[in-house]
Amino acid sequence: xxxxxxxxxxxxxxxxxxxxxxxxxxxxxxxxxxxxxxxxxxxxxxxxxxxxxxxxxxxxxxxxxxxxxxxxxxxxxxxxxxxxxxxxxxxxxxxxxxxxxxxxxxxxxxxxxxxxxxxxxxxxxxxxxxxxxxxxxxxxxxxxxxxxxxxxxxxxxxxxxxxxxxxxxxxxxxx
Amino acid sequence: xxxxxxxxxxxxxxxxxxxxxxxxxxxxxxxxxxxxxxxxxxxxxxxxxxxxxxxxxxxxxxxxxxxxxxxxxxxxxxxxxxxxxxxxxxxxxxxxxxxxxxxxxxxxxxxxxxxxxxxxxxxxxxxxxxxxxxxxxxxxxxxxxxxxxxxxxxxxxxxxxxxxxxxxxxxxxxxxxxxxxxxxxxxxxxxxxxxxxxxxxxxxxxxxxxxxxxxxxxxxxxxxxxxxxxxxx
Numbered sequence: 001x002x003x004x005x006x007x008x009x010x011x012x013x014x015x016x017x018x019x020x021x022x023x024x025x026x027x028x029x030x031x032x033x034x035x036x037x038x039x040x041x042x043x044x045x046x047x048x049x050x051x052x053x054x055x056x057x058x059x060x061x062x063x064x065x066x067x068x069x070x071x072x073x074x075x076x077x078x079x080x081x082x083x084x085x086x087x088x089x090x091x092x093x094x095x096x097x098x099x100x101x102x103x104x105x106x107x108x109x110x111x112x113x114x115x116x117x118x119x120x121x122x123x124x125x126x127x128x129x130x131x132x133x134x135x136x137x138x139x140x141x142x143x144x145x146x147x148x149x150x151x152x153x154x155x156x157x158x159x160x161x162x163x164x165x166x167x168x169x170x171x172x173x174x175x
Numbered sequence: 176x177x178x179x180x181x182x183x184x185x186x187x188x189x190x191x192x193x194x195x196x197x198x199x200x201x202x203x204x205x206x207x208x209x210x211x212x213x214x215x216x217x218x219x220x221x222x223x224x225x226x227x228x229x230x231x232x233x234x235x236x237x238x239x240x241x242x243x244x245x246x247x248x249x250x251x252x253x254x255x256x257x258x259x260x261x262x263x264x265x266x267x268x269x270x271x272x273x274x275x276x277x278x279x280x281x282x283x284x285x286x287x288x289x290x291x292x293x294x295x296x297x298x299x300x301x302x303x304x305x306x307x308x309x310x311x312x313x314x315x316x317x318x319x320x321x322x323x324x325x326x327x328x329x330x331x332x333x334x335x336x337x338x339x340x341x342x343x344x345x346x347x348x349x350x351x352x353x354x355x356x357x358x359x360x361x362x363x364x365x366x367x368x369x370x371x372x373x374x375x376x377x378x379x380x381x382x383x384x385x386x387x388x389x390x391x392x393x394x395x396x397x398x399x400x401x402x403x404x405x406x407x408x
Contacts, residue, residue, distance in 0.1 A: 088296050089267075090303075091275050098271070098305035128303060133296060141295040145275035165293075173290045175274025175281070 004160060005053045007039035008083070009073065011066040012093040012129050013059025016146040017084035018042065021056070023149035034160055050076050054159065056083040056142075060093040061130045063116065065123035074136040079159070082132045085145040085174055092145075093129035101127050142167065143174045179246040181225075188242035195223060195237040198250060205250050206259060206291060208284055209325035210238040211375055213399035214334055217326050221262050222288065225250045234258070260292050268299040269348055270306070271320040272378070278318075278391045279379030285323060302348070311361035314384060315373050317352070322380035324350050327395070328372035335398050340366040352380070371398060 010018060018041065024031065038052060039045050048069070055077040061067055074080055085091040096104045105114045105125060115122035132138050142155050151171050158166030177188045181198050188197035193216065198205050209220040218239035225237045228247035237250070249255065266272070266285065274280045288294075309317040329341040329352065340363055344353045354363040373381040374394050382391055 082296065085273075085275055089273065090301060091273055094271075094273065094301070094303065095276070097301075097303035131296070131301075133298075134300065138296075143295060165295075167295070168293065170290060172293055172295050174286060175277065 004035040005038045005049075005051060006035040006056075007037070007048070007052045007054070007073075007077070008041070008056040009039070009048075009058070009069070010041055011057065011059030011070070011087075012062030013084065013086045014092070015041075015058070017056075017058040017086075017144075020084075020144075020146040020149055021152055024153055025149070027149075027153055031156065048073055048076060052077045054079045054081065056081045057087050057132055058083045060086045060090045061126065061132060061135050062093055063123040063125050064119060067126065067135060070132065070136055079139045080132070080136065081140045081142060081155075081159075082138045083142050084147055085143055086129075087132050088141050088143050089174065090129050090131045097128040101125055140166065143172060145175050177242050177244050179242055179244065179248060181248040182250050186242075192242050193238060194225060194235070194240050194242050194246070194248055197242045198237060198248075203250055205237050206288055207238060208288060208323065208377055209327060211327050211330070211377075211395055211398060213402045214327065214330040214375070217330065219326055220266070220323065222259055224255060224258055224262075226252065226255060256292060260294055263288055263292055263294055264297045264299055266323050267294075267297045268301050270302070270304060270322060277321060277379040278382045278386070278388050279321070279393075280388055282392045283379060284377035304348075306351075309358045309360050310384070311359035312366075312368075312384075313361065314368060315360070315370060316382050316384055317354075317358075317360055318380055318382070319351055320380075321378045322352055323378055324352070325377060326352075327375040327377060328352060328381055331371045331375035331398055335401055336367060336369050336371050338365050338367050338369075341372060371401075374398065 037043055038049050055073055061070060082088045086093055102117060105116055116125040118124055144151055154171055155166045177190060179186055181203050184201060186197050186201045195205055205223050208222045209217050210223060216239040218236035221236060223237040224234045226249040227233050227235060228249060272285060274286050306319040332341045333339045340354050341352055344351050354360045355365055373383060374397050
């Protein structure tokens, strides 16, 4: 059986979900027998490849680069997974959402030139940090801040075995 | 005694009991949010909606509908699960219910309902309202970002403490729970500082200051304990 082409990416998040993913520990070896990691912040591949089977997206959609990449990735991916609370709900990055964009950036950068207000060397900050499904079609949702390694493993095993829903009961828990 | 059926199980109820009370006695779980034992039922959240087969499938809140002879009640079905999930999603979308940075995470009835009803995401766009937190009270805090407008605090304050401090202001999604005719809470001339509202609150809207998330365990059952010990007229 050919290996599943797996990719991961993080947007407006803290990388905690990826840390939790690495907490799979020895289960990563088993995963590697079934899946090939074709794109991820933890591998050195710059371009998002075609024909990805499963993409785990950590983080909310916070700026124009996230938006652009997510749309490109969606087009090249079979199963797009909202991976962790930021991707599912907006979570911590959405704390800024009730506050106007310029006010947020001024509070961070102070007076003078503020990066992110307009498109430039730094991508433009979106007015609000949004969950993935506000922007593209999402196929699966894995809640948790972060989802525990056990929950990630339950999800991946279910997904690779073609079971649905992959997560039930206590595994569907925010926070 | 009144005889009715809930999920095809024959159930008995005392006159004056609600469908919810009859179901609980029969060991049939109906999810609730705004209902709290010992407080008057409000039917505000609609999470406990049940279907009455012999009323043409009419939907009624189990907490506020008296048990009646011959009722054929459906408490669990795909239709009801979908309706309850929709209600829950609307609650999540209405305010800033972000579990990861809430004092009640892990001890929250809204969070538990999402798990129970299998809500893996919210299909409605979030409103992200800008609401300010009242931390004026020395012992307690009020965070309207977390409020579900269930009115348990309002009823606990009026019906058990008798202080009538809490009330609703505004309308619709703009409704707020406020002390007296508006905050700050610390300036309230009616609040006794008893904390019953905090214990009654199912979410993180009312909380105790100086307690970490793991310690923020509420005891809504104390309202019933207090009222049961009182001499009856």
